Amino acid sequence: MVMERYRFECHDVADCDVVVYSEFEESIYEAARSHLKDVHGRDVSDEDIAPYIESL
DSSP: OOOOOEEEEOOSSTTOOOEEEESSHHHHHHHHHHHHHHHHOOOOOHHHHGGGEEEO
């Protein structure tokens, strides 16, 4: 049973409504980086997106 989940909500542009959930901390960072690169063309580090990762 998973005790913790993580959430990333994209705030890169006003009309982006992507929310990503994961049960694993590593994969939430990977998914967030992939979204920002593939959709918004931004290369970011874990430190850049850490403030936007929420532990649920």
